Amino acid sequence: MVATQPIGVFDSGYGGLTVLKSIVQQLSQYDYIYLGDNARTPYGTRSFETVYDYTLECVQHLFNKGCRLVILACNTASAKALRNIQQLDLPTLAPDRRVLGVIRPTTEVIGTYSKTGHIGILATRGTVTSESYVVEIEKFFPDLKVYQEACPMWVPLVENGEHNGPGADYFVQKHLDRLLQQSPEIDTLLLACTHYPLLLPKIRQFAPENLTILSQGDIVAKSLQDYLHRHPEIDAQCSKGRTLHFYTTDSAEEFEQKAGLFWGKPVRAERLTL
Template sequence: MFDNKPIGIFDSGFGGLTVFRSILQQLPDHDYIYLGDTARAPYGNRSFQTIHQYTWECVKWLFEQGCPLVILACNTASAKALRTIQQKDLLNEDPAKRVLGVIRPTAEVVGNYTKTKEIGVLGTKGTIQSGSYLIEIDHFFPDVKVYQQACPLWVPLIENGEHDKPGADYFVKKYLDQVLAQSPHIDTLLLACTHYPLLLEKIKAYLPDGIQAIAQGDIVAKSLVDYLQRHPEMENSLSNNSTQRFFTTTDDTADFDHYAEIFFGEPVKSAFAEVKY
């Protein structure tokens, strides 16, 4: 246990570090704990039940470290676990604690990016199958058409360090071609996986003129700033010592640190988290 009250940031692996980086730029004074469940990653192809179980176990671990607020910086966990955690688990655990995701804040603004009112959503198999973006975007922008495309090989390419190699180009182009073939009027592509910003330059290289790709990091960070402004009781409960600690569920912390630096943009020194399974 730690005496401070950090913001917890959770992801199944490394992708959430791209969101963490943006949050840190917006809110540099807060304390943070990042937890990557790399021992059980990836989550993308797992069932709703399994993803909820894994996510809730990790959220509880972050609560035990003193975090009153946890951000699920993972689209798959947000799609398949967040609702149950918010509506059921927190009531039994501690109603004063909060768990937020990345889908709703993204859906709240993504419709503002499109002029044609047609958006493509690129994500993991789990996120796409959940239909979460279809539901949430329709709630905020009922006049926007949404087309979905699962990109199951993008995360393995990234986590194996192949995302900037020539071999990744084929799979980048393949999934872009598939989503754009669904409508000639798509002008905005949402990268609905926190890993995908590492492919952003390759994605842009294969996009026709007039089509933009949107990453989530800055969107989620700005939403968190707004949330804390609207909930001063949570803001006042958080500690402000400008500390960042990193944890992984695998005991090979050196391997985690190597890949984490690629996502976070600066060196990372992690410790092993003994999450109760």
């Protein structure tokens, strides 16, 4: 009997489900495990050291469950932990495993969407402070002008189910206005937090009609498909049984109640004790 070697998808909470949803839509043949560190969310306000420690711990749990490839479907974890895990930990802890993030795939293509060369980034405070998008975009599109705005209330609005209500209007308009005031030439917005796609109707309501608004799910899914094509040795290690398992570090019942908002339908989850 061949052991299951699923693709692991990690997030600090629920938001990574929007990325996993896009991945499964494009690459449905694989087995997947999703792990949300709901007991310690949010990551966006925590230090680099804490995010790194938490992320590494969760990645190791996914390795223990057979994952050969793990996607950090969390912008904060990708910004604050991915590089150290790739460069310092994998060579000694798990040289045959791979960990990928969501920032690099996005920054590799974002410049192709803009005609003015002015990009706006909407993200958590942790992602903005890390400057990860600014640094990575510079590598691929050095002529792009990048403007950032931290939106600390957006994640709580989504997780409390207020993202479609009138209470969200003030905070969405406030941060959009702040970002667009930095440059009238911004023509492309990146939602650099996996919660933010649920606010897309509100964002479109207050954004100029000519603005291109990008969510990361489809971009990351296409990048993963390309990665597996370019690395057949990794693809061969990923089992293809079309299974999905959901884990949370907090209450499974609470996870199931809220996860459906991001996943689009009910899920069954198990609690993972760290």
